[in-house]
Amino acid sequence: MEFLNFNNLNAIHEYEEFVESQSGSFTQSVRWCGVKRDWRHEAVISRDRQGKIRASALVLVKRFPLPFKSFLYTPRGPVWDGRDADALNDIMQGLEVLAKKHHAYSCKLDPLVEETDSEAICTLQEAGLRFCPWVPDDLNIQCRNNYILELKGRSEEELLKSFKSKCRYNIGLAQRKGVRCASWGKERLRDFCQLMAETGRRDGFQVRSIEYYARMMDALGEHCRLYLCEYKGQALSGAICVQYGGRTCYVYGASTSAHRELMPNYLMQWEMIRWAAESGCHTYDFQGVPYWYDSSHPNYGVYRFKTGFNGRLAIYAGEFSMVFARRYKAAFDKALQCVGYYKLI
Numbered sequence: 001m002e003f004l005n006f007n008n009l010n011a012i013h014e015y016e017e018f019v020e021s022q023s024g025s026f027t028q029s030v031r032w033c034g035v036k037r038d039w040r041h042e043a044v045i046s047r048d049r050q051g052k053i054r055a056s057a058l059v060l061v062k063r064f065p066l067p068f069k070s071f072l073y074t075p076r077g078p079v080w081d082g083r084d085a086d087a088l089n090d091i092m093q094g095l096e097v098l099a100k101k102h103h104a105y106s107c108k109l110d111p112l113v114e115e116t117d118s119e120a121i122c123t124l125q126e127a128g129l130r131f132c133p134w135v136p137d138d139l140n141i142q143c144r145n146n147y148i149l150e151l152k153g154r155s156e157e158e159l160l161k162s163f164k165s166k167c168r169y170n171i172g173l174a175q176r177k178g179v180r181c182a183s184w185g186k187e188r189l190r191d192f193c194q195l196m197a198e199t200g201r202r203d204g205f206q207v208r209s210i211e212y213y214a215r216m217m218d219a220l221g222e223h224c225r226l227y228l229c230e231y232k233g234q235a236l237s238g239a240i241c242v243q244y245g246g247r248t249c250y251v252y253g254a255s256t257s258a259h260r261e262l263m264p265n266y267l268m269q270w271e272m273i274r275w276a277a278e279s280g281c282h283t284y285d286f287q288g289v290p291y292w293y294d295s296s297h298p299n300y301g302v303y304r305f306k307t308g309f310n311g312r313l314a315i316y317a318g319e320f321s322m323v324f325a326r327r328y329k330a331a332f333d334k335a336l337q338c339v340g341y342y343k344l345i
Contacts, residue, residue, distance in 0.1 A: 001090040001097075004043035004056075006030070015043065018053040018079070019245060023282070025076035025112060026223065026244035028058045032075070034219030035212075036060055040070075040102070044094030046080075046087045055080035055087035057109070059095065061102050069325065072098060072107035075142065082113060082120030088127045095322060105325035110142055113317045121317050129320035143288030144318050147303070149273065149311035152282040156274060167266060167308030174229070174267035179236065181264070181271045183225045186214050192226060192238040195254035202257065203298075213240060213252075220244075227272060229264035236264040241272045248276035249285040269309065286311065 005011050012030050019028050026032060033041040040061035048054045057078035063070045078091045095107055109129065113120045125131050137143060151159065160168060193210045200207040217224050223244050229237045237255035241248060250272060255265055269286075276284045286306045291297035292313065 001094045002045050002047070003094065003097075004030075004045055006033075006041075006043075014053065015045065015056060018056060021245075022079050022081070023112075023245045023247060024056075024079040025247075026220065026242045026249065027075035028056070028077045028079050029220075029223075029244060030058070031219050031221070031223065032058065033060075035216050037215065042098050044078075044091050044098070046090035046094075048087075054084060055091050057091050057095070059098055059107075061098070061104070063102070068103055070102040070104045072102065072104045073141065074107070074109045076112050077109060078111060082117060083123060085123050085126065088123055092127050092129075092322070096324075099322070099324045105323070107322040107324070108141065109320045109322075110140070110316070110318065111320070115144075115315045115317045117317070124317075124320050129322060131317070131320055133318050135318060137290045140319055143290050144316045145289050145292055146314045146316070147286040147289045147292075147306040147311055148314045149284040149286070149309055150282070151273075151277050151284055154277070156277055159273065159277060160270075162310050164308045164310055167310075170263040170266040170308075171270045174263045177231070177262050179229055179231050179262050179264050179267055181227060181229045181267050183227050183271075183275075185226070186217055188226060188228055188235075189213050189217075191228060191235040192240070192254065195235060195238045195256055196252070198256055199254040208252075216240065225272075225275065227268055229268045231259055231262055231264070234258070236262065237268050239268055239272065241275070243276065243279060243281060246281050247283045247285055248272065248279070248281045250287050265305070266308070273309070284311075289313070 004015055016030060030043070040063065042059045042061065044057045044059065045053055046055040055078055057074045060073045060075065061070050062073070072095065078088065080087050080091070098104065099107060115133070121131065137145070189210050192213065196207045217226065220242060223242055225241050227239045227241060228235050236259055239250055240252040242251050273284050289303040289306060291299045292303040294300060
């Protein structure tokens with residue numbers, strides 16, 4: 001077990017190569033540290049007998065002023081093959097060292113392990129992690145329920161034909177009516193933020209600042225794109241999309257209530273899927289579909305929209321945790337919930 005030297009470019013390159021080769025999340029990339037500047041960061045590495053990396057975990061550290069405790073979080077980590085118990089135990093030892101170093105009361109992990117992968121879940125539990133699969137959607141740091149589209153071995157034509165007929169029709173309608181979708185740099189972030197503000201007011205969620213999105217685009221560089229759909233010079237919808245480790249993720253999205261009959265969101269998704277396919281990605285990740293199982297819930301429309309692209313539901317196992325100072329846990333967890341878990345990712 002060792003810790004990544006963030007000042008060593010060769011070490012960072014080796015780390016990034018490993019995470020990408022394992023289809024790890026962009027939130028396990030060192031680049032993500034540039035986005036989460038208000039967190040400290042560490043990375044634990046485990047190597048095999050030949051000296052090659054076999055497991056890793058990027059760890060974000062949130063410090064509390066009093067009583068000088070911290071919270072550790074490894075977003076969508078650790079990255080490992082799911083069955084190598086020795087490698088995972090190595091990572092756990094590293095997390096314990098970091099807990100002492102940063103006086104952590106707890107550590108949360110939410111690896112990209114689907115709930116059907118009983119072997120990986122068992123390995124995580126045998127490593128001493130507490131598993132909480134019953135936590136409600138709105139109390140998880142990241143949504144357990146994602147909607148994904150498998151791209152591997154499929155041409156653009158095959159993908160388009162696989163969509164539900166109404167979805168294909170709406171993509172074509174947007175194109176025929178003159179809606180145009182393109183990717184942009186930071187110069188169009190103000191338009192995107194105006195869309196986000198309107199969407200947040202309409203749907204009742206908190207939105208981030210323009211500085212956060214700018215930082216995200218700077219830190220992730222070529223891995224991150226801003227898309228806007230426009231009609232006669234007016235921005236109708238927008239998205240921030242991230243491509244990493246063979247997976248293209250629709251991370252943030254927004255739209256105006258004007259001209260919804262032009263179906264800009266369908267065209268925008270199609271253009272982002274096209275980027276994923278052109279880049280050789282194996283997966284397009286629509287990200288969260290919370291409460292997909294409840295047709296009466298206000299968020300159900302998000303799920304219904306995404307199913308038009310005829311992908312599949314990926315339900316992840318959820319959160320695993322280590323507790324180092326039990327008497328602090330309840331109070332600090334409550335404080336984090338009050339601040340809003342959305343600030344963690």
